[in-house]
Amino acid sequence: MSAVSPLAPTTFAELPSIAGVRFATAEAGIKYKNRTDVLLMVLDKGTEVAGVFTRSQCPSAPVDWCKAALTKGIARALLVNSGNANAFTGKRGRETVRLSAAMVAEVVGCRPKDVFLASTGVIGEPLDPRKFATVVADTASRAAAEPWLAAAKAIMTTDTFPKVASRQVSLGEATVTINGFAKGAGMIAPDMATMLAFVFTDAAIAAPALQTMLSAGVKESFNAITVDSDTSTSDTLLLFATGQVGPRVESARDRRLAPFRAALDSLLLDLAHQVVRDGEGARKFVAVTVEGAASDRSARRIALAIANSPLVKTAIAGEDANWGRIVMAVGKAGEPADRDKLAIWFGDTRVAVKGERDPDYSEEATSAYMKRDEIAIRVRLGLGEGQGRVWTCDLTKEYVAINGDYRS
Amino acid sequence: MSAVSPLAPTTFAELPSIAGVRFATAEAGIKYKNRTDVLLMVLDKGTEVAGVFTRSQCPSAPVDWCKAALTKGIARALLVNSGNANAFTGKRGRETVRLSAAMVAEVVGCRPKDVFLASTGVIGEPLDPRKFATVVADTASRAAAEPWLAAAKAIMTTDTFPKVASRQVSLGEATVTINGFAKGAGMIAPDMATMLAFVFTDAAIAAPALQTMLSAGVKESFNAITVDSDTSTSDTLLLFATGQVGPRVESARDRRLAPFRAALDSLLLDLAHQVVRDGEGARKFVAVTVEGAASDRSARRIALAIANSPLVKTAIAGEDANWGRIVMAVGKAGEPADRDKLAIWFGDTRVAVKGERDPDYSEEATSAYMKRDEIAIRVRLGLGEGQGRVWTCDLTKEYVAINGDYRS
Numbered sequence: 001m002s003a004v005s006p007l008a009p010t011t012f013a014e015l016p017s018i019a020g021v022r023f024a025t026a027e028a029g030i031k032y033k034n035r036t037d038v039l040l041m042v043l044d045k046g047t048e049v050a051g052v053f054t055r056s057q058c059p060s061a062p063v064d065w066c067k068a069a070l071t072k073g074i075a076r077a078l079l080v081n082s083g084n085a086n087a088f089t090g091k092r093g094r095e096t097v098r099l100s101a102a103m104v105a106e107v108v109g110c111r112p113k114d115v116f117l118a119s120t121g122v123i124g125e126p127l128d129p130r131k132f133a134t135v136v137a138d139t140a141s142r143a144a145a146e147p148w149l150a151a152a153k154a155i156m157t158t159d160t161f162p163k164v165a166s167r168q169v170s171l172g173e174a175t176v177t178i179n180g181f182a183k184g185a186g187m188i189a190p191d192m193a194t195m196l197a198f199v200f201t202d203a204a205i206a207a208p209a210l211q212t213m214l215s216a217g218v219k220e221s222f223n224a225i226t227v228d229s230d231t232s233t234s235d236t237l238l239l240f241a242t243g244q245v246g247p248r249v250e251s252a253r254d255r256r257l258a259p260f261r262a263a264l265d266s267l268l269l270d271l272a273h274q275v276v277r278d279g280e281g282a283r284k285f286v287a288v289t290v291e292g293a294a295s296d297r298s299a300r301r302i303a304l305a306i307a308n309s310p311l312v313k314t315a316i317a318g319e320d321a322n323w324g325r326i327v328m329a330v331g332k333a334g335e336p337a338d339r340d341k342l343a344i345w346f347g348d349t350r351v352a353v354k355g356e357r358d359p360d361y362s363e364e365a366t367s368a369y370m371k372r373d374e375i376a377i378r379v380r381l382g383l384g385e386g387q388g389r390v391w392t393c394d395l396t397k398e399y400v401a402i403n404g405d406y407r408s
Numbered sequence: 409m410s411a412v413s414p415l416a417p418t419t420f421a422e423l424p425s426i427a428g429v430r431f432a433t434a435e436a437g438i439k440y441k442n443r444t445d446v447l448l449m450v451l452d453k454g455t456e457v458a459g460v461f462t463r464s465q466c467p468s469a470p471v472d473w474c475k476a477a478l479t480k481g482i483a484r485a486l487l488v489n490s491g492n493a494n495a496f497t498g499k500r501g502r503e504t505v506r507l508s509a510a511m512v513a514e515v516v517g518c519r520p521k522d523v524f525l526a527s528t529g530v531i532g533e534p535l536d537p538r539k540f541a542t543v544v545a546d547t548a549s550r551a552a553a554e555p556w557l558a559a560a561k562a563i564m565t566t567d568t569f570p571k572v573a574s575r576q577v578s579l580g581e582a583t584v585t586i587n588g589f590a591k592g593a594g595m596i597a598p599d600m601a602t603m604l605a606f607v608f609t610d611a612a613i614a615a616p617a618l619q620t621m622l623s624a625g626v627k628e629s630f631n632a633i634t635v636d637s638d639t640s641t642s643d644t645l646l647l648f649a650t651g652q653v654g655p656r657v658e659s660a661r662d663r664r665l666a667p668f669r670a671a672l673d674s675l676l677l678d679l680a681h682q683v684v685r686d687g688e689g690a691r692k693f694v695a696v697t698v699e700g701a702a703s704d705r706s707a708r709r710i711a712l713a714i715a716n717s718p719l720v721k722t723a724i725a726g727e728d729a730n731w732g733r734i735v736m737a738v739g740k741a742g743e744p745a746d747r748d749k750l751a752i753w754f755g756d757t758r759v760a761v762k763g764e765r766d767p768d769y770s771e772e773a774t775s776a777y778m779k780r781d782e783i784a785i786r787v788r789l790g791l792g793e794g795q796g797r798v799w800t801c802d803l804t805k806e807y808v809a810i811n812g813d814y815r816s
Contacts (some may be wrong), residue, residue, distance in 0.1 A: 010667070016483070017526050019536060024502040054739075055742075056736070056739030056740055057738065057739045057740075057743070057744070057745040057746075057747070058735050058736070058738055058739030058740070058745060058747040059739070059747070060415065060751070076670025086745065087730075087732065087735070088732060088735045088750075088764060088765075089763075089765075090762060090763040090764030091764070092750065092764065093764070094766065115679060122732060123732025123733065123735055124732035124735065124764070124765055125732075125761065125765075126764075126765070154805065175588070183599060227719065228719060229716075229717075230717050230719045230733075230737070230740065231638075231734060231736070231738065231739065231740035233735065233736055233739055246687075252731060278674070297507055298536065300642075307551070308637075309637075309638050310636040310637065310638060310718070310803075310807070310811070311638045311811055314807070314808050314811035314812045315811065315812070317812045318811070318812030321767060323532060324496060324530060324531025324533075325531070325638075327466050327495070327496045327531055327532065327641065328464070328466070328531060328638060328639070328640065328641055329465055329638070330465065331462075331463055331464030331465045331466030331467070331639065331641055332465075332584060332638065332639035334463075334465070334467070335465070336465070337465040337466060338465075339465070339466040339467070339496065340498065342466070342496075349424060352496065353497040355496060355497075356496060356497050356500065356532070356534075357496075357497075357533070376412035395718075395808060396624040396808060396812075397808045398717070399722070399808075400722050400725060400803060400804060400805045400808060401805065402721055402725070403718070403723065403726070404722045404725045404726030404728070404804075405721035
C-alpha cells in the first residue's frame, strides 16, 4: 500500500522560486508520525487570490472560511494541514478555523481574513487548534524559498507521490512563472475534482481576472477527472498572484493574458492528471472521449457514466477489453443514444460499430493494447456534434484495501 | 469466488406448483459447461402477462422483443438463457430473437408473439440460435411441474445461490399461489435493479391489472436496490397469471386484490433483497434510510448517493463506522441538506448530531455493531417530511476480482 503508483512520474522537476512566496513545513503530529503535516505559505503584500471549491452541501469549516475570505481578493498567508479535514466538526470546527487564522495573522502581521486555510484527511474528528499553536510561529520564522516538493509532500494523505507542476510564460515584456501543487487521492470526482490544489504566480493580475481564468480553466481539468465518483467536503483550489513581475493586468479579456491563460490551463490539466495517476490503487490512466453526442453537456455526462462505472473500471483493471460494459454505461447515462449508431474504440482499434462487434475486431490486438499503462476509450454516438472528455483510473483490489481500513 | 455468499439463506423452501405452469431446463453449452443454461417455461392457454424493463438507452434484443410482445398481454411460453445477454448484437441479435421465438412457438403450438424471451450474460457476443434448436423441442417434451429451484439455477450467471420466493394468499373465496425467482448479481442498480426476475401466479387477473400492480410493486423493491450503480441492458421482470384458480379480476382497484397485492409486494421485496445478498463479493447487507428530507424524491436520491458511494461501501467492507463518508455522500447528492441539522445512526447508535460527532459516541459499541452481517444506516436531515429507503451491499476485493476477469 505504501508503494508508489506505477503511473507516477519518473522524475520531479525542480520548480523555480516565485517572488513574493515563502514557505516552511512542520511535523505537528496531527495524525501522521514522522512526516510533515503542516504547511505555512507566507505571501508578500499585494498578493491577490481567486478560488474554486467543492459543491458539496456539507462543506468543511476551512471551505466555509475561504469562501468568506475570498470576497476581498487579498491574501497574505495559506495554512494547510493533512491528517484531519476539519469537516463535520460543528462549532468546534469553526472555532479551530477562527483561532488558526488569528495565530497566522499575528505572526505574519496581517488581518485574519487575509489568511487562507485548508485541511485534508479524516472527516468528523475534532481538529485541535493547539496543534497549530506549536508550529505556526516556528514555520513563519523559517519561511523561505524552499524546494516546492516539500510543500507538496506536507499536504499528502493517501497520495503515493507529490504532485507539482510549473510553467514560464510571457506576459507583456516580462516572463512570469506559475507553480502549482496538489494532492488527491480518493474522493475525487467533479465538481470539484481534487481535494486540494494551490497555484502561485509572480504575475500582477487583478483578483477578478484571476477568478475568471481559474473558473474557466477548472472545467476541462479538475472538473473533468474522477477516481471514485465521490465528491469531497474539502475540495479547494486557490490561485495566488503576488504581483511582483511584469505589467499589472486588470481584465481577463486583456489580450496580453492569452499565453498566461494557456499556460495556466496546461498546468491545471497537468496537476489534475497527476491526481488521477495517483488515484487510490490506480494502475491504469484512462482517457474517455465521447463524440457525436446531442450536445457537449450530454457527451460529458456519458463520458462520466463510463468513467465512473465500477464494471468498466474493474474490467480495465483486469486488462479485459470488455466493451459491452461501455455499451451498458452509455445506456445508463440517461442521455440520447442510439444503440445501432454506436461505435467504440480502444486506442486505435474499433471494437464495435453500428450496434454490434466490429467485423474486423481482433481480440488479440485489443488484449495487447489493454496491457498498457494508458488506455484511451473513444465512443462515437453519431447523433450530433457534442464532445466531451474526462480522465479516470481503474478500480483495483488496492482501492478497496486502502479504503477498507483508512480510518482505523 | 465459487463460494456461496455468506448472506445466502440457509435453507431453500420447496415451492408449490402453479396450475398452468410447466417447465424444463437443459444444458445447451452457450457459455458454461456442466450446468443448465436454458429454461423453457410452458404456460397454459389463457395466461396473461405484465412486465417492467431496463431503462437503458441500449437495451438487449430480447428486451426489445418482450416490450413489443407485451402489448397483447398474452403469454404461452418463456425461454431464458444464461451465459450470453444477446445485447449489442445488431441485426444478428434481432434475428436470433425472431428464430428462437419461432422455434418455441412451433413446439408449444402458439404464435411467436406469445413467446417471451430473456438472455443474461456477456454483452456484445453473438448468440447462435442453433444453440436453442438442439434443446427447445426436448425441453418442451419434458416440461412438467419441476422443482422451481431448478428453474432459478438455470438462469444464474455470477450468482452464488438460486433466488426463489413463494406466497399463498386469499383471492375471493380461493387461495392462490405466487411463485417467483430471480438472478443478479452485478449491474444491479435502479432502474431496473435486477437483471432477470419472473413471477407466476395461478390467479385470474387481467393483464392491465397485473401491469398496474407490478409497476407499483417494483418501485420499493427492485428499483430500491443497488449493488454497483450499473444498470444492465437486459433487466427484465415479468409477471404471468395463468388464470386457473379463483375468480377473474379485471381491475387493479378491485378490493378483493388487496391481499394479493400485499403478497406480491412482499415477494418482490424478498427477491430483491436476495439479489442484494448475492451482490458480487457481498459480505454485508446494508439498509439505508433517509428521513426528514425536503421530499420523498430527495430522500431517495440521498439514500442512493450513500448506497452507491464506493467510499461508504468500502468502509462497510472494512467494518469501519466511518460516518464522515456518509456526510460526504449526503453532501454530494446535490439535494437540500443542512450540515448543522444532520444526524446519523448506525443501527441504534447515534454517531453524529447537529453537524458534529455525537457527544455520547462510543467507538467500541459502534465497532462491535459494524461486525454484523446486516448494517442499518439512518440519516435524519431535519428539513421536512421526505422519506426514502434503499438496500445495498458492501464493496469488497472479491467484487473487483469477479469483475476483473469475468469475460476472459
